[in-house]
Amino acid sequence: MSYVSIRDLHKYYGTYHALRGINLDIGKGEVVCVIGPSGSGKSTLIRCINRLEDFDSKSEIRVDGTPVVPGRALAKVRAEVGMVFQGFNLFPHLSVRDNVMLAPRRVRGTSRADAAKLADQLLARVGIAEQADKYPQHLSGGQQQRVAIARALAMEPQVLLFDEPTSALDPEMVGEVLDVMKSLAGTGVTMIVVTHEMGFAAQVADRVIFMDGGEVIETGTPQQVLEHPTESRTRNFLGAVLNH
């Protein structure tokens, strides 16, 4: 049973063919890591899943059976699909707690008190309960990204998209964010993670997808793809990444 299904996904930026016919089925609760060189289309791919990027009208993406098309249904899909961005994108005019509370209050109609309780629980879960009253810009990058994860979790999403969540972080803060992500894996939430962290992929992913040139080149268990790649492009990429 696939929870996220992607059929013949094409994406053009003007004449540039960024995604060239992607087919993917991702099951409920599965943790998928998408790896590949920059410009391979991996971020574009996950941004299509909640339609932050438009895609070719002949392509189809479904989340829990609902087609991801503009209109009323899209808001419903987006409420079920959380996203964590490379640049955090926290709301700078809201306190950390209010950042987490905003979507439950506005989209779900949760009361202020319930939303605050939920926010404090989630902030505790990502290990920053004591920062709830601060503003995002007063937190470290690692803390900001953990707030962003709590904000996404507040909508109790079925799917979490991570778009290079540790790429903008100082090296010493990567671990704290990956630890939070590890703690989410296996809790039933489907995770689709675009990442350069091969160690994380090896340890946490159920499946690794290698993309290059807008196509899925190779897919399989972390062991298959990371240790015994069959495609030369995968081997070249891993060689370049792992030898540094």
Place this chain on the structure above:
Amino acid sequence: MDFFDTFLNMAVLRRSLPMLLDGLWLTLQLGAASIIAGLALGLVVALLGLYAVKPVRLLMRLYIDIFRSIPLLVLLIVIYYALPFLGLRLSSFASAMTALTLVSGAYTAEIFRAGIEAIPHGQFEAAEALGLNQRQTMFDVILPQAVRIVIPPLTNNSINVIKDTALASVVAMPDLLKQATQAQALTANPSPLIGAALIYIAFLWPLVLFVSYLERRYHGGRRA
């Protein structure tokens, strides 16, 4: 000695002060009403200009460009002296407020547009990804941030609106300037004009200083 008798004649100033204060009160009413109406108009025009269907967007662009091009005095005279030929007769206050609001709305729309466009795209994406609709994204996420950016230029625009209220004197509105010229005619002494100038400065100088302060704080704070 002669200079003070002519330009700062205390006896004349004291005599004309009630007239000047009447005028000031009207000037402030006209300024405040036009500023508030212009803000509302400008916000609506900015949002329609950014997010409405294309014909409406073009219409908003046209409005902004026309009312930034037309001299306020010309617009005011057209409204007051030409519209009655179409059967639309507005009082001098209504004419002046309409002209000031239309022009202020055009400038305000440009200010709001720039403020909204200055918000990083990631803020829109984060809001959308959470499932917020367009209206919620705008009012809960984008505008609260844009307001910070637009306060200095909006204050600047408000100063211009208050200064431009003086043009209402040409359509016989008894504002501060009009009262001063009448007092000058009555007393055969220009001191009331100087008095009016000093009153304008006394009201607007603090606002000018406030804009400088806001601009310093904005550039010094957020960009750092």
